[in-house]
Amino acid sequence: xxxxxxxxxxxxxxxxxxxxxxxxxxxxxxxxxxxxxxxxxxxxxxxxxxxxxxxxxxxxxxxxxxxxxxxxxxxxxxxxxxxxxxxxxxxxxxxxxxxxxxxxxxxxxxxxxxxxxxxxxxxxxxxxxxxxxxxxxxxxxxxxxxxxxxxxxxxxxxxxxxxxxxxxxxxxxxxxxxxxxxxxxxxxxxxxxxxxxxxxxxxxxxxxxxxxxxxxxxxxxxxxxxxxxxxxxxxxxxxxxxxxxxxxxxxxxxxxxxxxxxxxxxxxxxxxxxxxxxxxxxxxxxxxxxxxxxxxxxxxxxxxxxxxxxxxxxxxxxxxxxxxxxxxxxxxxxxxxxxxxxxxxxxxxxxxxxxxxxxxxxxxxxxxxxxxxxxxxxxxxxxxxxxxxxxxxxxxxxxxxxxxxxxxxxxxxxxxxxxxxxxxxxxxxxxxxxxxxxxxxxxxxxxxxxxxxxxxxxxxxxxxxxxxxxxxxxxxxxxxxxxxxxxxxxxxxxxxxxxxxxxxxxxxxxxxxxxxxxxxxxxxxxxxxxxxxxxxxxxxxxxxxxxxxxxxxxxxxxxxxxxxxxxxxxxxxxxxxxxxxxxxxxxxxxxxxxxxxxxxxxxxxxxxxxxxxxxxxxxxxxxxxxxx
Amino acid sequence: xxxxxxxxxxxxxxxxxxxxxxxxxxxxxxxxxxxxxxxxxxxxxxxxxxxxxxxxxxxxxxxxxxxxxxxxxxxxxxxxxxxxxxxxxxxxxxxxxxxxxxxxxxxxxxxxxxxxxxxxxxxxxxxxxxxxxxxxxxxxxxxxxxxxxxxxxxxxxxxxxxxxxxxxxxxxxxxxxxxxxxxxxxxxxxxxxxxxxxxxxxxxxxxxxxxxxxxxxxxxxxxxxxxxxxxxxxxxxxxxxxxxxxxxxxxxxxxxxxxxxxxxxxxxxxxxxxxxxxxxxxxxx
Numbered sequence: 001x002x003x004x005x006x007x008x009x010x011x012x013x014x015x016x017x018x019x020x021x022x023x024x025x026x027x028x029x030x031x032x033x034x035x036x037x038x039x040x041x042x043x044x045x046x047x048x049x050x051x052x053x054x055x056x057x058x059x060x061x062x063x064x065x066x067x068x069x070x071x072x073x074x075x076x077x078x079x080x081x082x083x084x085x086x087x088x089x090x091x092x093x094x095x096x097x098x099x100x101x102x103x104x105x106x107x108x109x110x111x112x113x114x115x116x117x118x119x120x121x122x123x124x125x126x127x128x129x130x131x132x133x134x135x136x137x138x139x140x141x142x143x144x145x146x147x148x149x150x151x152x153x154x155x156x157x158x159x160x161x162x163x164x165x166x167x168x169x170x171x172x173x174x175x176x177x178x179x180x181x182x183x184x185x186x187x188x189x190x191x192x193x194x195x196x197x198x199x200x201x202x203x204x205x206x207x208x209x210x211x212x213x214x215x216x217x218x219x220x221x222x223x224x225x226x227x228x229x230x231x232x233x234x235x236x237x238x239x240x241x242x243x244x245x246x247x248x249x250x251x252x253x254x255x256x257x258x259x260x261x262x263x264x265x266x267x268x269x270x271x272x273x274x275x276x277x278x279x280x281x282x283x284x285x286x287x288x289x290x291x292x293x294x295x296x297x298x299x300x301x302x303x304x305x306x307x308x309x310x311x312x313x314x315x316x317x318x319x320x321x322x323x324x325x326x327x328x329x330x331x332x333x334x335x336x337x338x339x340x341x342x343x344x345x346x347x348x349x350x351x352x353x354x355x356x357x358x359x360x361x362x363x364x365x366x367x368x369x370x371x372x373x374x375x376x377x378x379x380x381x382x383x384x385x386x387x388x389x390x391x392x393x394x395x396x397x398x399x400x401x402x403x404x405x406x407x408x409x410x411x412x413x414x415x416x417x418x419x420x421x422x423x424x425x426x427x428x429x430x431x432x433x434x435x436x437x438x439x440x441x442x443x444x445x446x447x448x449x450x451x452x453x454x455x456x457x458x459x460x461x462x463x464x465x466x467x468x469x470x471x472x473x474x475x476x477x478x479x480x481x482x483x484x485x486x487x488x489x490x491x492x493x494x495x496x497x498x499x500x501x502x503x504x505x506x507x508x509x510x511x512x513x514x515x516x517x518x519x520x521x522x523x524x525x526x527x528x529x530x531x532x533x534x535x536x537x538x539x540x541x542x543x544x545x546x547x548x549x550x551x552x553x554x555x556x557x558x559x560x561x562x563x564x565x566x567x568x569x570x571x572x573x574x575x576x577x578x579x580x581x582x583x584x585x586x587x588x589x590x591x592x593x594x595x596x597x598x599x600x601x602x603x604x605x606x607x608x609x610x611x612x613x614x615x616x617x618x619x620x621x622x623x624x625x626x627x628x
Numbered sequence: 629x630x631x632x633x634x635x636x637x638x639x640x641x642x643x644x645x646x647x648x649x650x651x652x653x654x655x656x657x658x659x660x661x662x663x664x665x666x667x668x669x670x671x672x673x674x675x676x677x678x679x680x681x682x683x684x685x686x687x688x689x690x691x692x693x694x695x696x697x698x699x700x701x702x703x704x705x706x707x708x709x710x711x712x713x714x715x716x717x718x719x720x721x722x723x724x725x726x727x728x729x730x731x732x733x734x735x736x737x738x739x740x741x742x743x744x745x746x747x748x749x750x751x752x753x754x755x756x757x758x759x760x761x762x763x764x765x766x767x768x769x770x771x772x773x774x775x776x777x778x779x780x781x782x783x784x785x786x787x788x789x790x791x792x793x794x795x796x797x798x799x800x801x802x803x804x805x806x807x808x809x810x811x812x813x814x815x816x817x818x819x820x821x822x823x824x825x826x827x828x829x830x831x832x833x834x835x836x837x838x839x840x841x842x843x844x845x846x847x848x849x850x851x852x853x854x855x856x857x858x859x860x861x862x863x864x865x866x867x868x869x870x871x872x873x874x875x876x877x878x879x880x881x882x883x884x885x886x887x888x889x890x891x892x893x894x895x896x897x898x899x900x901x902x903x904x905x906x907x908x909x910x911x912x913x
Binding site: 051052053072073074078079080082083084086087088089090099100103104147151 | 805807808810811812813814815816817821825826829830
């Protein structure tokens with residue numbers, strides 16, 4: 001029985017190329033999880049890290065509750081199916097399948113039984129004495145699957161197994177793999193770049209781009225509620241049509257306007273209530289509509305007059321191309337195969353407004369998304385005590401209280417914050433429900449598996465103190481430390497390529513370069529320590545999780561070689577050289593309420609300059625060049 | 629009009645084919661003539677080169693071959709012993725060279741380690757220098773090891789110099805897909821097991837190629853044995869034959885022909901493997 005948990009996984013090559021960033025995922029037993037994304041997004045790298053074929057730069061992987069970071073692939077109880085099958089060419093199929101078991105010193109009769117069983121399932125029993133070169137592609141793939149099955153693994157890993165097969169065979173093997181999953185009842189982790197495979201096979205899909213997870217959800221939720229433009233356009237063929245429109249509030253009603261003074265669509269009330277924030281009103285946004293949601297007939301209020309420029313008859317449907325204001329490319333609509341529309345016709349295209357999507361123009365995030373954090377104005381004295389104790393600095397500035405939508409509970413519990421919540425809309429996402437509403441006049445969104453009727457109702461909500469964080473009102477930086485890292489989680493950052501809080505600031509360091517920083521505090525968590533550091537120049541707050549020995553190694557890819565903790569003083573020493581970068585006399589634990597003592601000097605081994613001069617040098621050098 | 633054109637085309641084609649054949653025949657003659665002449669000379673009845681009628685001998689007999697093996701007494705001329713020496717040196721060099729070259733090439737192909745690139749480049753460049761450049765140094769080294777006039781000294785030099793030419797073998801090992809090694813790793817095979825059960829069986833062509841080339845090199849090498857071997861009984865065929873005088877030319881020819889025979893036989897039997905071994909590294913399957 002194997003859950004697979006990936007915790008804060010990073011993979012960095014040569015200290016520069018960040019292949020996988022902050023990958024967090026919990027895979028339940030017997031799930032079929034698909035990693036999908038364009039080439040180079042890090043999905044195969046993540047799979048290989050789970051298999052043990054690649055080292056993990058930072059983070060933890062658990063297979064069935066066992067930490068497997070340092071375990072050899074053969075001891076992880078996994079099986080892998082490769083894209084090019086990787087069968088041993090000089091051995092017969094029987095020998096191919098028995099190789100792994102022989103290495104484990106399994107008795108011959110048991111091996112025989114297992115192989116016969118697997119061959120039976122895959123329909124290759126009469127091919128067992130042949131060599132791989134005497135088989136077709138599909139047969140070879142089955143042998144590769146068979147080799148994986150006989151090991152009786154906890155987790156099956158499949159790395160684009162169908163990419164080398166022709167289209168017809170691919171469709172056939174897809175259903176066979178799905179059948180296999182149902183029969184074997186084991187966890188499957190499948191990597192592909194083909195969105196059709198992902199949608200048809202997975203129970204949950206992880207969409208990745210440039211090393212970041214974009215969204216994790218069921219196929220239908222990903223299709224109907226994409227969290228950003230990338231996911232919206234990646235799934236679905238032909239691609240979703242995106243239009244640049246203006247969100248206008250006219251006399252209390254919300255409209256989207258195509259172009260300056262152009263056609264207006266009224267945004268239905270229930271859709272308006274689902275907006276993640278009202279601040280987008282009066283601004284340019286991106287309006288999305290899938291081709292199959294544009295029809296020849298429908299509500300007159302949502303139609304646009306267009307000239308048909310291209311017609312593509314696919315047999316099962318007809319694709320109609322035209323131009324609409326707000327979109328430079330063709331707008332594509334999928335009509336029935338029997339449509340009477342012809343080239344150069346002038347027709348009305350009807351938009352199905354219930355299926356509309358809206359995206360922000362600057363960060364491409366969906367305006368209907370469930371936000372990562374709910375921000376509320378709540379007075380600090382209303383919060384349970386433990387919250388402010390976790391704070392990294394004086395809470396004198398204006399603050400907001402934030403918590404995750406899934407952490408909202410509806411039953412009273414100890415050490416909770418109680419709030420009054422008015423639900424205005426309930427949207428069903430099949431696996432869970434999303435509640436939209438107001439709390440103290442502010443918008444609040446909750447995600448729950450509990451059942452709620454779609455009507456306006458008042459409830460009480462409870463949020464555990466551990467799930468509450470405090471944020472600075474201006475910068476939205478988190479001011480309380482969590483159990484683990486991610487202290488500078490700024491919402492929306494996951495959608496921006498390559499921009500992640502701590503990796504930006506902690507790239508390769510030169511002997512001369514250094515970072516002026518103050519150590520705010522450190523938390524002891526058993527055999528680990530959280531180091532909360534504030535960078536002087538940018539004011540960013542960072543947290544590092546370190547193991548506490550006398551020589552401590554940082555577990556994140558920040559390339560500090562060692563942290564020496566001696567008599568309450570903490571020193572961060574750079575990798576590759578023994579120069580001290582930060583020498584801090586930090587002290588105190590938060591719950592002792594001692595004065596936070598942070599005195600930091602830049603100590604350069606050779607010259608022992610004082611801080612001012614080094615500060616000057618850093619200003620001269622400018623930004624840390626990540627291409628160093 | 630069409631007919632005339634086709635005649636023209638046919639003529640042109642015939643002319644170019646004839647030219648090609650003419651060139652090929654010419655080159656073949658230049659190439660094969662010395663061999664043919666040597667073979668005929670070895671069958672000559674009289675020993676001396678001056679008794680030839682023009683290019684070719686006047687009378688033919690097997691005498692030279694017979695005396696080659698029977699006359700072992702005069703002036704330390706011991707062809708059978710030389711033949712066995714050569715065989716011994718070549719076989720031992722073949723074994724050790726193959727082991728070393730295959731191991732080197734496999735390691736360089738499969739593993740990453742510090743200074744891999746500099747090591748590869750240095751080895752390649754050093755291997756390009758002709759072997760006799762280091763003659764003096766080799767001699768001095770061998771005297772210090774007391775390996776002058778010893779077959780093992782020669783074997784040592786041939787074997788240890790062989791890995792310089794690892795490039796072809798490395799190219800071959802590069803064609804084995806990494807995913808096979810990864811699958812084996814997941815299946816629980818250690819590095820040694822992977823080499824034994826997966827790499828070696830797949831490498832038969834390149835091993836044969838390596839063995840063959842490391843056999844033929846010491847077989848016909850002259851400089852190194854001449855440098856290191858002092859006693860007439862220790863000579864290889866190449867060195868020994870050089871000591872024959874002019875009057876014994878047909879014996880020389882016979883010796884030369886005979887020493888080529890085993891190699892020719894070997895090549896005939898293993899030519900298939902040779903070609904697949906040579907071209908294996910060239911194109912990725």
